[in-house]
Amino acid sequence: MDLRKLRYFSVLAEEKHFGRAAQRLSLSQPPLSLAIRQLEEEIGARLFERTSRNVSLTAAGLALQREAEVLLRRTEETRLLVKAIAEGKEGRLRLGFGSSMLYRGFPKILDAFQAASPDIELSVQELNSTEQIEALQRDEIDLGFIHGREVPSRLEGFRYHAEPFVACVPRDHPCAGTRSLRLSRLKDDEFVLFSRNVSPDYYQSIIATCLSAGFSPRVRHQVRHWLSVVSFVANGLGVALVPSTLKASNMAGAVFVSIREAKILSETWCVWKAGGPQRPALDTLIQAARKQSLAMN
Amino acid sequence: MDLRKLRYFSVLAEEKHFGRAAQRLSLSQPPLSLAIRQLEEEIGARLFERTSRNVSLTAAGLALQREAEVLLRRTEETRLLVKAIAEGKEGRLRLGFGSSMLYRGFPKILDAFQAASPDIELSVQELNSTEQIEALQRDEIDLGFIHGREVPSRLEGFRYHAEPFVACVPRDHPCAGTRSLRLSRLKDDEFVLFSRNVSPDYYQSIIATCLSAGFSPRVRHQVRHWLSVVSFVANGLGVALVPSTLKASNMAGAVFVSIREAKILSETWCVWKAGGPQRPALDTLIQAARKQSLAMN
DNA sequence: GAGATTGATATATCTTTCATATCGATGATC
DNA sequence: GATCATCGATATGAAAGATATATCAATCTC
Incomplete structure (x- = not known):
């Protein structure tokens, strides 16, 4: 059960067609069939129902589809993160904030974080809530403070x-x-x-x-x-x-x-991208925000 | 960057010694050296500082160590989850609760969930808070309701x-x-x-x-x-x-x-294990608990 | 400076992965 | 209802990848 097979599985789960999936993978069809059969044996579960006419996911396959995507995405994000650290580009956290945050402890968060992690460079940019949500999903900022009633989907966060x-x-x-x-x-x-x-x-x-x-x-x-x-x-x-x-x-x-x-x-919410790799610097910053949040409520 | 190399990396990162790590992996030392070198090339970052006398992690390697463990653990959990679904064992959620939950909407959560997901079998067992935390970490229950002031480490949750x-x-x-x-x-x-x-x-x-x-x-x-x-x-x-x-x-x-x-x-907290695979049935149950939580506050 | 230890390198062997060719089953077409 | 096209499975040889043994160069210990 390696990432290669998960990648094959993931494409096949989308295409539901061995021929087309193989093509998308720049592969001929037999090795794809083989890989899927091996994956099924390794897991000990049938992942696809195939007739000679039709391919469909089993319940187990459906669950694996969700997970495989998470695993593959996170693997890729990890590669980028580790590379960025090696190149010294990870000593930087990018924050989005609306101007109203200036009256709501934003400077204190920055101060507290810089005191705890003086080596990390903070870059802040003023963006409205919609822009921040988009920027988070595009990995253009690491943390945002937005207005709303809940945490937008694909993000994690807390009511600040x-x-x-x-x-x-x-x-x-x-x-x-x-x-x-x-x-x-x-x-x-x-x-x-x-x-x-x-x-x-x-x-x-x-x-x-x-x-x-x-x-x-x-x-x-x-x-x-x-x-x-x-x-x-x-x-x-x-x-x-x-x-x-x-x-x-x-x-x-x-x-x-x-x-x-x-x-x-x-309501102001502190939000960040869900399901990414662990990032101690970001965790520290979130911690500072939580502390400030408590201090104000 | 496949799971085999991550596994090798993870062991080496613990042992900080090619010979011992290879032994733990039931492997001779040369292929381990090769695999690590390839991993470093694929990521584009040096992961270990080696002298002919000493092996240590770089900053990038340290970040990968954290992530590699998450990826490997989650991969294994995914395998078990998918297998369990195939064997029909996943149509079951196990809840822990303290007796005081009986006065706090617990029956309503069960009712609401069963109405939404009649095919999922719920099994509940009465455990105190400490027992529930241990049971969660040992994967013996899927969701718990405990007393305390915060979410215990390694768990996720919300104040119920x-x-x-x-x-x-x-x-x-x-x-x-x-x-x-x-x-x-x-x-x-x-x-x-x-x-x-x-x-x-x-x-x-x-x-x-x-x-x-x-x-x-x-x-x-x-x-x-x-x-x-x-x-x-x-x-x-x-x-x-x-x-x-x-x-x-x-x-x-x-x-x-x-x-x-x-x-x-x-305070009563609803908690579950953090960082595991996605489980729609569990999510539905958590949703029901959140709803009941709102209804009571 | 001799000996031991460590990670790197060289090479042969074995395993895995792949492409080409082919088969058997199924459904569409006339 | 016989023919043809399409699909996934199987067989087989070739290429790529992974591993073990043997060996080397560097460094530390005594």
Whole structure:
């Protein structure tokens, strides 16, 4: 049961045809038949049902198909990883982050990691959630911090942070003095929203939240940074729903009021690619993120 | 880069000696040297530093050592899994659980899973947390529900449930009428405790909780089931700290009073072995457990 | 500096893998 | 329903790969 036979098996499992599979493997058909028969003997299980007219996977074969792909992919990733280490290219971890992470302990994670692993170079790039997911799957970054409600498929991760949305209103707004408000009191205000292109999840969940409170928000301004949102509000250009962290921005003219409706959360997830080779440096970084996550909750 | 070479590499990486490694592999030394050299060429990286006197791993070799072991182990597990499926032995999932799970949605998980996968046979066995962890590592069970504060090493899992401890006192106890109490008010009572052998974690955390409240509990009775704990209390044999679920036991004579001290939690974790082959039936079961977990929190 | 130990090299033997040629079974076609 | 085409299995010799024995060069021990 070596990788050669698993590779043959994997192609045959896709093609379900000895001739075509052999062709794809640059091989003639007899050795493929032989290899599959040997594989079946080594495992002690029939993997394909063949008639002289038809080839199909057995239940055991189906299970092996899933596993063979994992094993083959991971083997190849291991080769690349080991080669990269030998060439000194693995002393580097690439992080993706949205700008909102700057208010959520991102610098502390970097500091903690650099203190623990001073030899590893960190390179960070600002990407929105969608871009980060794509970058992870293309192996262009090693770790990301995204917004959403769950770990996207093919990734691993944990919920890094969750905080309630609060209303952000100008100082002279009727609600500015209250401790908390129902969302419906903002139904006639103009909303400053985080740009849909930059973070569809934020945009989506704010709209959905207003809808479930019984009104459709009047959207006037769309901006690209949270501080800009607060700044717009402070200048009387509208109201907004923002993660409560933004209270710390201390901008004159903007007042933060908590929302009666429970459980409206802004969630940040720390994610990385699933099923790859072990990477101690990445593990250390994830550990630093977990620690920071605990410190904030 | 086939499994044969990885196996050779793995042994050599342990022995750090071509002669001994070859012997362990039932091999003469030259083919081992050749295989390692070929592996290094295929990967494009030097894996060992050799002098004529000494063999040691390079950084790249160290990374490959970790990965090679994973790949070899997983390959073998895959063989066993596929064989088991072919022999019809995989239509079975073995669960471990502590008796307290009976009050925590365990029957519902079983029902939900059986409804979704009627062909899979479930076999359950009652084991304490320590036994379950060992059974998982020996592949004797597939999924367990244990008490603790985290996922034990070499396992994967999630926090299935967390609930506060409450005080359980007899009807005629001075505190029976109050809505909540400070632990120190129980410092002169006798305690009924869950047996230390059965669940060290429970025993431990109750003792620790009392200690941090400033007293050492007087332990008189140790019993092996939560309902026995409540029953003892109902009969005036002492007081106890129990997970709040036990309120539902509705036993006459026992009164439940919540505790002022915050954050004393009884945590249940759902765990399984990490890094094994993919198993759809197990995934479905885990999914059912997650769903039940959400329904209870 | 003699002897022992270690990993590398050389070469012959054996095993594995492969391609060509062919067979037997099955289903489509007329 | 006989003929033909297609598919996977089998047979066989050739090429490639893996192994064992014998030997070498370097290095350490005493």
